[in-house]
Amino acid sequence: MSDGRWEIYQVQKEKFEPVAEVPPRSRVIIDNSQSVNRIVRQVLNTVNVGVDND
Numbered sequence: 001m002s003d004g005r006w007e008i009y010q011v012q013k014e015k016f017e018p019v020a021e022v023p024p025r026s027r028v029i030i031d032n033s034q035s036v037n038r039i040v041r042q043v044l045n046t047v048n049v050g051v052d053n054d
Contacts (some may be wrong), residue, residue, distance in 0.1 A: 019027060027045045030039055 028043055030042070032039065034042075
């Protein structure tokens with residue numbers, strides 16, 4: 001059974017607090033309407049930007 005009901009969403013939406021303690025450059029926003037492969041590529045590309053390859 002799913003708890004993904006409209007009334008639960010409405011309560012969660014009212015309580016939502018934007019992420020403030022993590023700077024934008026340290027966050028990855030995932031669009032889960034995309035394919036898994038595309039999401040994984042996005043995450044890996046974002047993570048690899050901060051990796052020192054020396």
